Amino acid sequence: MTMKPHNQVNIINFIRGVEPRDPIDLIEPVREQLALVQKHGLPATWLLQYDALINPDFTSLLLQSADESQEIGVWLEVVQPLAEKAGIPWRGRFPWDWHAHIAFTVGYTPNERERIADVLMEDFKSVFGYYPKSVGSWFLDAHVLGYLSDKYGIQASCNCKDQWGTDGYTLWGGYYNQAYYPSRLNGFMPAQTKELQIPVPVFRMLGSDPIYQYDARLGGNGQSVITLEPVYSGAEGGGGIPNWVRWFLDVNFREEQVAFGYTQVGQENSFGWDLMKDGLVDQVEQLAKRQAAGELQVETLADSARWFKEQYPLTPASSIAALTDWREEGRQSVWFYNRFYRFNLLNNDGELWIRDIHLFDERYKERYLTETCPNKFSHYDTLPVVDSARWSEGDKPAGLRPVFYDQEGRVHPVTVQSVETDESVEGELAILISADGGETIRIRCSEQNICFTASSSAWGLELLWSDSSELPKMLLRNDEIQFAFHDHDYRVQVIGAESPVFLPDAGISCRAMGRDIILQF
Template identity: 75%
Template sequence: MNAAVYPNNVNIINFIRGVEPREPINLLEPVQEQLALVQKHGLPASWLLQYDALINPAFTDLLKREADAAQEIGVWFEVVQPLAEKAGIPWRGRYAWDWHAHIAFSVGYTPEERERLADVLMEDFRAIFGYYPRSVGSWFMDAHLLGYLSDRYRIVASCNCKDQWGTDGYTLWGGYYNQAYYPSRLNGFMPAQTEEGQIPVPVFRMLGSDPIYQYDAQLGGNGQSVITLEPVYSGDEGGGGIPEWVRWFFDVNFRKEQVSFGYAQVGQENSFGWDLMKDGLIQQVELLASKRAEGVLKVETLAESGEWFRAQYPVTPASSLVALTDWRHEGRQSVWYYNRFYRLNLLNNDGELWIRDIHLFDERYEERYMNAVCLDKNSHYDTLPVVDSARWSDKLTSAGLRPVSYDAAGKAVPVVVQAMETDESVSGELAIRIRLEGERTLQIRCSERSIAFSANWTGWGMQLAWGDTPELPQMELEANAIRYAFNGYPYKVELEHNHPPEVISDLGGKAAGGVEIRAVGSELTIVV
């Protein structure tokens, strides 16, 4: 399908906190300025109120008085002291709003407490605005709460944080990289495979991750660094405060050719203050207005996107994010493909061809907090890793799955990329054609349940390498499959080929090591 049928969609989502304990800041000014900015350009936006802002007339009166009919008012679900206490739950936080995972987020409370918190929030919202909110967002939300909001209050859309490792203590890793998915009834982060197993509320991924550099962004004392569309960020590797990066990000997200549709979320939480966000946000909104006028994209509220998504897709559709240019001009290209069964990332690292990531999705894999309570400031959501360069690499080993060619002596030699292009014209599929040195080509076709590799020469294969890291799953080789167990959950990928058999050999031990998959014929398929 092309963009004329499935448009590029943008949500402007500004969520509003009522307190910022870390430093004195005017929290009302950013909301006033953000509202004036979007209305100046005639753009809709979603304004998601945290409970402490919901009960503060300074915020609600502003929205009632100034917001036009194109603006959506919804809820940002983080737990604050007045919400907990009204729900009859003793407050355990350091401040009236405490950002630690076991205090601010639903995972820090029992399922019964989550429902009480939701009831207070939704009923108080209705008392103020006269209706229940249609959109409820959070950095992360457990499946029990999300299912409850869907079943009882009929919300139509939600949103959560981008993939990240440990940032602010929140780990969300291996999920739908962008766009939106229907979550499993057992796992709020896991895309479901069936209508019966899904919560019928699309969850849109927030913040706009850099498709090249965010995945393996450096780790520090506060987890991964942030390379996103948020206007307050402008590091060496990119960010929403850098005009050149923003223009590049829009170009790679809003292409004419899409597997399903393009998507990005624009906006900023008010607790950063207007001075930090204004330059980047003004530039982004002006660019949005210009591209909307050109017909490149559509700007709509989160609820409108949720209704559109539900009308188009009974289950999670395949999506892609393709960056064939590098805003830093360092020769990198990144291709993301994801559907309701798996995700894949392919990187051309200035000539080095490297599958950095494959994660499987399984609606039966229950999240850690479905019935349990998060006990400390660090929370963890994940899916099922097959290849995970970011988490499996160590100081000695660059992990990942790499195509290789075999020389006359049988030695594996890395292939060298000369050019790479993609084809998204077949609905739900992504084809990647890679031209290599020596007039060789490798084609990769990502479809619903498989990743098919096809080469125009014989004597090639794949090498999967990993380092000695605590995130490594258990792996067991079979003749035509690799079995895994992660967090106690078993799964596998199967290997199909057009000439029996390919050679599979163990290259290492139980810690650092690897697997070599040597294709005897021209085709090799990973079946999920």
């Protein structure tokens, strides 16, 4: 008998005390959000920014109206009263300035980060009588995460989804969903060992679309947003579209899971109640129905982290398999990630691509471990091996594609008929691809390798790219590809193929003759 997966949902509403761009009622959303979850008997997590923490209008509401199932924690963005109480001159344009080098801990020295954390934690305790268990932010550096864990014993954290340049913030190549233990050297990087991991699971926020978010269009404000946030309802999807929401929940909470299913529901109060109301009410009603049916469990962030730590001493493998397309355009996307790498396969209406492989190395130091972010553009990343979103240009797609060879040695891309997944082996994911002509390709993702098996006796893999500033340096050896990215060296062994060769049109070809090809990390 197959055990049902542990499917978790965190309702996380974070609370700002000021919105300088468009002054609105910031109390109303909190009051309505609280009434909504309590109407359905659901727990939620409320994360207070410092300017809300020192405002009795917010704290009194939570102290008087929140029942015991509600968790109260902190949202760590730096605001003027927090900086000044920590003895740091304020450099922002407004009392809350969203630019990365002002609002986030990366804009401050390690000593300043500790002073900011101390003020925040002590003032929270003075109001609520205890230190918070959960500390969230769009992103937190490894120094402050480790400090909050070591000194204050926080149990949980959360950060933004993967995105390129949205609001000036880039987080790219990390755990696509679920949770990971970060490295002591890099708050975005999953650690491989207990010795170098911070023992605080970091959950990825916002509910990122597994098909369309990865290569969402770039504009003046970075990538567009295709997430579960109820204020978004674009052509490609979003949390304000009921059909998309139901599809998204079905995809994330399948009967089979490599480890567990997860998503985060909620909205920051600075959007205002009118914008979020319809979408959030619909989503919470869906959660209540699905929880009653035994499909998922709504928990606080701290409770999810406690369960995670009891189950997993190291970051577990996780997956998402979107084998249906809510837009009915024939796209399928399969994500797998563990503490060593992440992998994404896309079936683009019959066209097969491995869109993404990023390696994880706990020794790869983040840019802001000891240095400060100099401007509004912050950047967190991992180590690229395949990066279709960053390496493509125009109508020339980048990525890793399986190919077949005819008797004359000509290349024929795979045309997909169907994609199936098997997640029955703990910690692994198998993908079976049926192609034209009765050919099949099987891909097995395990702890430190990806194995490709084809029914054809003449097949191979081609890695293609266009010119990009995000390309790592690559050097071919007989059985491996050596990479260097931001002064960090790494390699991928290519086992079972003929020696890899550079292609004339920017790429690498690895040919197999009746054998498996294994990418060993």
